[in-house]
Amino acid sequence: MISKEIKDKIRAIVGDEHVLDSDLDLFSYSYDSSFVPLLPPNKPYLVVRPLTTREVSAVMKLAYENDINVTPRGAATGRTGGSIPLHGGISLVLDRMKNIIELDERNMMVTTEPGVRTIDLYNYCAEKGLFYPPDPGSWKYSTIGGNVAENAGGMRAVKYGVTGNYVMGLEVVLPDGRVLHTGGKAIKNVTGYNLTDLFTGSEGTLGIVTKIILRLIPMPKVRNTMQLMFKTLDEACNTIHRMLQSRVVPSSAELMDKMSLQAVARHNRMDISPSIEACLVIEIDGDDKEELNKQAQQISEIAAQFNVIEVRIAASTEEAEEIWAIRRGLSSAIGAMAPNRLGEDVSVPRDAFPEVVRRIGKIADKYQLTIAVYGHAGDGNVHPSILCDLSNPEEEKRVHLAVNEIFDAAIDLGGTLSGEHGIGITKRDHIVHALGEVGVSALKAVKQAFDPKGLLNPGKIWP
Amino acid sequence: MISKEIKDKIRAIVGDEHVLDSDLDLFSYSYDSSFVPLLPPNKPYLVVRPLTTREVSAVMKLAYENDINVTPRGAATGRTGGSIPLHGGISLVLDRMKNIIELDERNMMVTTEPGVRTIDLYNYCAEKGLFYPPDPGSWKYSTIGGNVAENAGGMRAVKYGVTGNYVMGLEVVLPDGRVLHTGGKAIKNVTGYNLTDLFTGSEGTLGIVTKIILRLIPMPKVRNTMQLMFKTLDEACNTIHRMLQSRVVPSSAELMDKMSLQAVARHNRMDISPSIEACLVIEIDGDDKEELNKQAQQISEIAAQFNVIEVRIAASTEEAEEIWAIRRGLSSAIGAMAPNRLGEDVSVPRDAFPEVVRRIGKIADKYQLTIAVYGHAGDGNVHPSILCDLSNPEEEKRVHLAVNEIFDAAIDLGGTLSGEHGIGITKRDHIVHALGEVGVSALKAVKQAFDPKGLLNPGKIWP
Numbered sequence: 001m002i003s004k005e006i007k008d009k010i011r012a013i014v015g016d017e018h019v020l021d022s023d024l025d026l027f028s029y030s031y032d033s034s035f036v037p038l039l040p041p042n043k044p045y046l047v048v049r050p051l052t053t054r055e056v057s058a059v060m061k062l063a064y065e066n067d068i069n070v071t072p073r074g075a076a077t078g079r080t081g082g083s084i085p086l087h088g089g090i091s092l093v094l095d096r097m098k099n100i101i102e103l104d105e106r107n108m109m110v111t112t113e114p115g116v117r118t119i120d121l122y123n124y125c126a127e128k129g130l131f132y133p134p135d136p137g138s139w140k141y142s143t144i145g146g147n148v149a150e151n152a153g154g155m156r157a158v159k160y161g162v163t164g165n166y167v168m169g170l171e172v173v174l175p176d177g178r179v180l181h182t183g184g185k186a187i188k189n190v191t192g193y194n195l196t197d198l199f200t201g202s203e204g205t206l207g208i209v210t211k212i213i214l215r216l217i218p219m220p221k222v223r224n225t226m227q228l229m230f231k232t233l234d235e236a237c238n239t240i241h242r243m244l245q246s247r248v249v250p251s252s253a254e255l256m257d258k259m260s261l262q263a264v265a266r267h268n269r270m271d272i273s274p275s276i277e278a279c280l281v282i283e284i285d286g287d288d289k290e291e292l293n294k295q296a297q298q299i300s301e302i303a304a305q306f307n308v309i310e311v312r313i314a315a316s317t318e319e320a321e322e323i324w325a326i327r328r329g330l331s332s333a334i335g336a337m338a339p340n341r342l343g344e345d346v347s348v349p350r351d352a353f354p355e356v357v358r359r360i361g362k363i364a365d366k367y368q369l370t371i372a373v374y375g376h377a378g379d380g381n382v383h384p385s386i387l388c389d390l391s392n393p394e395e396e397k398r399v400h401l402a403v404n405e406i407f408d409a410a411i412d413l414g415g416t417l418s419g420e421h422g423i424g425i426t427k428r429d430h431i432v433h434a435l436g437e438v439g440v441s442a443l444k445a446v447k448q449a450f451d452p453k454g455l456l457n458p459g460k461i462w463p
Numbered sequence: 464m465i466s467k468e469i470k471d472k473i474r475a476i477v478g479d480e481h482v483l484d485s486d487l488d489l490f491s492y493s494y495d496s497s498f499v500p501l502l503p504p505n506k507p508y509l510v511v512r513p514l515t516t517r518e519v520s521a522v523m524k525l526a527y528e529n530d531i532n533v534t535p536r537g538a539a540t541g542r543t544g545g546s547i548p549l550h551g552g553i554s555l556v557l558d559r560m561k562n563i564i565e566l567d568e569r570n571m572m573v574t575t576e577p578g579v580r581t582i583d584l585y586n587y588c589a590e591k592g593l594f595y596p597p598d599p600g601s602w603k604y605s606t607i608g609g610n611v612a613e614n615a616g617g618m619r620a621v622k623y624g625v626t627g628n629y630v631m632g633l634e635v636v637l638p639d640g641r642v643l644h645t646g647g648k649a650i651k652n653v654t655g656y657n658l659t660d661l662f663t664g665s666e667g668t669l670g671i672v673t674k675i676i677l678r679l680i681p682m683p684k685v686r687n688t689m690q691l692m693f694k695t696l697d698e699a700c701n702t703i704h705r706m707l708q709s710r711v712v713p714s715s716a717e718l719m720d721k722m723s724l725q726a727v728a729r730h731n732r733m734d735i736s737p738s739i740e741a742c743l744v745i746e747i748d749g750d751d752k753e754e755l756n757k758q759a760q761q762i763s764e765i766a767a768q769f770n771v772i773e774v775r776i777a778a779s780t781e782e783a784e785e786i787w788a789i790r791r792g793l794s795s796a797i798g799a800m801a802p803n804r805l806g807e808d809v810s811v812p813r814d815a816f817p818e819v820v821r822r823i824g825k826i827a828d829k830y831q832l833t834i835a836v837y838g839h840a841g842d843g844n845v846h847p848s849i850l851c852d853l854s855n856p857e858e859e860k861r862v863h864l865a866v867n868e869i870f871d872a873a874i875d876l877g878g879t880l881s882g883e884h885g886i887g888i889t890k891r892d893h894i895v896h897a898l899g900e901v902g903v904s905a906l907k908a909v910k911q912a913f914d915p916k917g918l919l920n921p922g923k924i925w926p
């Protein structure tokens with residue numbers, strides 16, 4: 001619990017209306033978009049919505065002096081429970097810090113507060129012809145601060161990388177309230193340890209990010225979409241390998257397995273032959289139509305080497321939209337197949353993509369579960385969706401055993417627990433398997449260095 | 464000093480012939496390629512050349528238990544004194560660990576030991592059509608382990624990034640001898656804090672890198688070189704900005720100022736008009752001649768908008784070599800102008816490049832010094848060369864004052880102390896100015912987390 005005296009001090013810092021403590025409010029901040037069950041102990045004691053770095057710093061200092069836990073929160077679109085307060089304390093919501101501070105067109109960099117929605121940042125830059133590529137699935141709702149905290153990925157990672165590849169510098173309020181600045185606008189920068197990349201993806205456990213400098217690139221002038229159907233997973237993946245080896249790098253390369261395709265077919269009342277094992281939806285971009293046509297031609301030729309059954313190159317924006325509708329409709333289509341859908345996220349070396357999909361198929365058989373698989377085949381990031389009924393305790397048990405085996409399969413194939421969702425609560429029990437005892441002790445040493453009292457986002461990343 | 468008993472234990476670990484302790488040997492390991500004066504106290508007590516991770520681990524464990532300092536060393540081509548043992552102890556030389564362990568063509572990744580020379584690694588991959596882009600100035604002599612320790616840059620950074628952009632995973636022996644594995648071959652990986660990027664560029668102060676996984680890209684099929692002469696620095700830099708904003712990204716964009724050009728002209732007996740304020744040497748690469756021609760055309764058109772005086776597009780490999788000879792001969796040409804040459808490395812936001820060059824000119828005037836400036840204008844990384852006679856104590860004093868003001872100018876323009884050489888010994892006194900008290904205390908906290916006894920590469924990065 002937090003005493004009235006401290007609550008009053010916090011109200012004095014951020015203003016009365018930005019401190020919430022009604023039961024309903026506290027409940028509203030006890031969950032996020034992950035599959036973590038709703039649990040009453042996950043309620044914070046207090047919700048605090050600061051507006052400035054100075055306010056964040058003052059709140060953190062007060063919390064530090066009084067040993068109060070703080071769990072930072074953006075739009076709570078995370079998939080692993082990162083913003084759920086596990087041990088009460090303060091839910092520190094950054095959603096009022098939503099200024100885009102500066103768009104530096106000449107250096108092609110934008111400086112922003114963390115509470116800006118990813119899509120708003122994208123649009124703001126796009127108006128000036130500048131491109132912020134990372135596009136996590138939740139980018140219409142997520143905040144850029146949350147993207148930095150989780151080092152969020154997205155479909156464009158195959159060509160453009162993930163959030164961390166764009167973060168040039170950060171302003172971070174440390175657990176004791178001190179304000180740290182890392183990196184900056186100098187492109188080459190080897191002054192001191194790379195703390196920018198250390199805080200990026202640290203899941204809000206090391207500090208509160210209050211300002212972000214992101215680099216941008218010029219917006220590609222044209223885009224197009226292709227759809228390729230294959231009889232086997234291997235042929236689809238081999239097509240991607242050959243493309244990348246030939247320097248034909250698509251801006252996205254999404255793979256859907258048979259189960260996913262059939263789910264979409266049913267949901268959208270489409271006809272997709274059951275002989276199709278894999279569908280690739282590929283986006284290409286470039287400077288002019290000529291360049292796009294050349295890329296589409298190269299991709300078609302490569303796919304032909306791997307017995308592609310059907311190549312569709314969108315002839316219009318409408319047709320491109322139609323193709324993307326399949327990929328975008330996937331989540332709803334799969335979700336409609338069962339009472340619950342558990343969406344997972346593992347990542348393997350690119351060449352292990354077909355094998356991990358096959359192993360997931362065997363795991364589904366073993367536990368009598370339906371698992372649809374799709375993912376970012378261009379970078380080995382796989383999203384298995386387990387369709388289930390979690391109200392059945394026996395089935396729930398099978399689901400958890402299956403998830404464990406999926407993690408094991410990814411690690412066994414040289415991959416890892418999470419490609420873009422983070423560890424948070426849902427994967428923390430597997431962290432030792434993924435990183436080893438020495439690895440986890442190194443994480444804990446870093447945590448201890450920045451948060452010796454263990455007050456910031458407690459209970460995350462490791463058990 | 465190290466006792467005979469411990470020396471014997473170390474000999475038992477790595478073999479007699481790989482432990483050196485003659486006076487001459489110790490002297491040979493007391494300096495590197497930086498401008499740190501030769502000082503007797505910089506001699507190590509013992510030089511140890513392990514062959515395997517197991518040996519490194521055993522040596523580190525022994526050193527840890529006996530409170531012996533360890534300074535890791537590759538080829539000692541560093542420019543800031545990173546491999547100089549400041550407080551005796553062991554000089555741990557990784558030059559025998561020179562196996563390239565695996566070239567994984569399908570995932571386009573190479574796994575290597577740290578002692579492999581950068582050029583050898585480049586050639587090994589190039590034979591398979593794969594490209595390891597980072598090309599620090601010393602790449603013919605430097606080791607890849609040293610490149611990782613310093614997060615080395617190079618001329619190709621403008622298009623392809625620096626060493627750290629290619630490091631996917633590391634094996635690191637921690638100061639107490641434990642072996643840590645970070646990252647891996649999964650392209651998207653958000654499992655735990657990003658320790659890979661933390662160790663990269665940590666200047667051998669946190670652990671000994673014993674294995675490195677690097678990603679590769681397909682080798683561009685064709686390259687060409689251009690030379691552009693401008694009457695003003697701003698016009699040269701504006702040309703680069705406009706190129707990058709137009710998505711015409713050269714693989715290198717090197718700028719030489721008037722002083723550098725005149726030095727080369729004198730040295731190579733060439734005629735370069737004194738009205739030329741800036742010369743750009745640009746390398747472009749791509750898939751075919753058509754693409755190169757298009758790029759060259761675009762660059763020429765952009766340069767014309769900024770009043771370029773002369774555009775030379777190499778018509779043959781010989782002509783390309785001839786153009787590059789100017790840039791490559793720079794170091795010798797400048798070196799020949801004075802008894803000593805102090806090469807510096809600062810980095811500023813790209814658009815501050817002309818301003819920092821102008822400020823360096825004013826600093827040269829103020830301290831009556833000759834300073835030639837060249838650098839990687841595409842990424843704001845500036846190398847001022849101070850020509851001087853360090854045997855003159857009064858002049859030496861002026862040189863140091865000038866260097867301090869150059870650092871100040873870079874920081875004042877939103878830049879930083881080092882773009883690609885690291886901090887080491889030579890810049891450690893300026894680290895607080897660059898990073899602030901909170902920043903340096905964060906570095907120290909990380910150091911404490913990994914090296915609580917402070918035994919690894921002591922005396923570096925901060926005073």
